[in-house]
Amino acid sequence: MPHDRKIITRALLSVSDKSGLIGFASALAQRGIALISTGGTHKALVEAGLAAKDVAEVTQFPEMMDGRVKTLHPAIHGGILAVRGNPEHQAAMLAHGISTIDLVVVNLYPFEETVARGGSFDDCIENIDIGGPAMIRAAAKNHADVAVIVDPADYEALLAELAANGGATTLPLRRRLAQKAYARTAAYDAAVSNWFAGIEGIGTPDFRAIGGRRALDLRYGENPHQQAAFYATPEQRPGVSTARQLQGKQLSFNNINDTDAAYEAVAEFDPQRTAAVVIVKHANPCGVAEGDSLAEAYEKALRCDSVSAFGGVVALNRTLDAEAAQRIVSIFTEVIIAPDATEEAIAIVAGKKNLRLLLAGGLPDPRGGGLAVRTVAGGFLAQTRDNAVVDDMDLRVVTRRVPTEAELADLRFAFRVAKHVKSNAIVYARDGATVGIGAGQMSRVDSSRIAAWKAQEAATAAGATESFAKGSVVASDAFFPFADGLLAAAEAGATAVIQPGGSIRDDEVIRAADDAGLAMVFTGHRHFRH
Template identity: 65%
Template sequence: MSTIKIRRALLSVSDKSGIIELGQALARHGVELVSTGGTAKALRDAGLEVRDISDLTGFPEMMDGRVKTLHPVVHGGLLAVRDNDDHVASMDEHGIGAIDLVVVNLYPFEATVAKGAERDEVIENIDIGGPSMVRSAAKNHASVAIVTDPTDYGALIAEMDGNDGASTLETRKRFAAKAYAATAAYDSAIAQWFAFSDQGETFPKTLPVAFTLGDELRYGENPHQSAALYLPRAAGARGIAQGQQLQGKALSYNNYNDADAALELVSEFRDADPTVVIVKHANPCGVATAPTLIEAYRAALACDSVSAFGGIVATNRPLDAETAAAITEIFTEVVATPYADDEVREIFAKKKNLRLLLTGELADPARPGLSLRSIAGGLLVQSRDAALIDGDLKVVTKRQPTAQELADCRFAWTVAKHVKSNAIVYAKDGSTAGIGAGQMSRVESARIAAWKAKDAAGKAGWDKSRTIGSAVASDAFFPFADGLLTAVEAGATAVIQPGGSIRDDEVIAAADEAGLAMVFTGMRHFRH
């Protein structure tokens, strides 16, 4: 059947937005309205004639409303195949009338969990009758229209107005697909709550995941790839995907990926002095903390002004006009900041292609969570790398680090956590001096970082590289002394690394011979 005249509709909604207008439109087309509890009351209060579900089934709502629509009269009216003679005979024999439209949205389970409700209240907000009706109606979409999203009411009304009160098969198919996605996501939310919150599992046997389409992107990592942004259904998510874009063209796949890397790193400094992060191709190319944001930006930019061109800038403090003006002096793809006042917005408005994102309060870098990555034929899942070195570091050399060296070690270590492995980061006086990323050999990362620092000094007109007197961080242990010796050649005086190599003694001896101070963290920060 292509076009079905809607004669009877069953309405039962938790979210009552738009339901009065829909009810009025249905009544205008002579549709009999059948409803439950609060929905029936809302429709009656609006002056609409409504038939109670209990009148249809012959049974009252019972058990605090747990049982009201779970009845053969309801599901027979939904599931009956209209052109099947046996089905029609069964309907006639048992007094079952056809239901042509179901309008249902489900108990607010996710909102109940989000507000921190007690377990009993959470359980009571698991909808049973609603999903059952949705699934029955969606299965029989050849004859029944199912609407689960209030934003679709307008489309339904328009279709009925244009088809003498009838629905079309194409619309019913589209609504059915959306309905099954809604119940799947709903069940996923319930399964997540049981697994993670109620049972405390880390890796449940079945991983329930549900995301909602946020936006289709222009293309993926490359123009021949398609891409989209999906958002978590759970309330309270905070990250680059929730940023408010004030200007500039739509973010691309690469923009999101790079901006996420910048925001995750700057969030490590959310309680620190003004800090600026500059990222290019998901790797930081400059990071600095200073008394003012403009000082931090200039120091971060000086680390690698070449790579910063076309990069992403993130700040841990609201932007000021002076820093905003400095950022616009070179081409920047995205600026992410907690807040920007009118003066800052006016400065950026002159750069039409620059995307400005307001992130609000930065997320806690130590927050728990799972990291998901697809591989061919499967999905890799791990806990977030939320580890912090807030305990004492182990000094393994004869020389103790100075207070400044120790501060630079901690700074370099924090940055190295967000650099693709093998990662080497030189830092001095609260800013990066040189960053080596993504090399197959750790010694090559150390050489590249030192070379970039020397190149930066030449461009800035300094008399020496900032690696002289710096601290150097390695995201994993030095397997041989050669990587450490490269840092010595670059002028580093302090080292922070995880330790744990079978050649630790050899590396420590090399550090002692060079007069370095070295500390072990006992943890590594691979980032692939």
């Protein structure tokens, strides 16, 4: 037998997730592999009629302290860590009566699940595994001699390898399993450390770890030459990670990015107050509206930029109904995401076999916490999510003219949308709908001009005689550094402005607004989105 192949004679099994355990352990036993196990795992094996030795029999030391101390013993770790070809290690094993352990099968206490279900502090602490990670890391370190499994999904691969190699594992498999083992303990420790940081209110800890589990293989990333996968983190935030895909092609990298952008934006609108629809293209909203029904909101959102909406992502804040579904499928759409859908709506969408329908089960909380992360060369930036909501802001009127109630409602609407538009962002809105959006320009005045042009284009497409920007309000994600951007909005026909304020030229901008007869309010909150 090649020297890199290692026969398994003794296996240690200690698992929280017992799916597939009995079948796997039975297959090992049939090969004459001796089984060692702990606590609940040992009980499950014995009840299934399998011969398994309890860890306490191996260590000659009872479990204590509610099971906290059971595998942390030289008889266990010596058997895992001993280098089989090292004479000194072999002599130490012989002197202390330690037998080798060739396979370690461990999955960890359900810490992430305990946090997700809202477990108490003490409950979460008790679900931090200690012995499990220690055994996993020991086995992975000694992968030249020991195989380690942290995921029931790998049982079949190991059994197939034993069958193909006369009861032995190969080095390539052991290395692959070791890599996965270290990744699992890293993600586990990341979950624990980030939970602790949240509990203690530490926004910028000295060390920040990010961990997740691959939820979806992707054909490629933003472009075909880039490798990509979607990883789910322990954070249980409704969206793509929680959604059931009822139909359609596999999601792509760009689909997921756009769908997340759309769903976070539509969550700004309370479904108890209004129906809302967001249409996104290339991570930017190209149409947003609210209405008495989803169908009405969709038509208003589509009118903003029907050209860009072609091949876009549609997000809804209420259960997708048949009327809305019928209208959405009338043009080519990549993804629909909603909290839920009626059976009639699902049947309508089914007529478009490539259209992805995602049901997220709920809406994300726009005021919720969590991290936003972006990589840079040599590191990553981490910040808390932008959870500022315009309804919570103290709007300050800074012009002589005070906005009307209708203008004020549209100003709040426009600022909700501007939060989700790439900076520099300018949003024109009227009657609870966007009518022109300018995104991602290096100059704020250019964003304002683009948004005004979009409003004119939308009006022309609808057969209107004047720009939709006439009589609209305008929102800016950040302050106007000069009056030119604001004056461009006035020239387009806007009557009221909402912006954060805070520029050294605020007085100049306020005077320009007064001269143009505009009403303007400051929010005191900026919404940069790069």
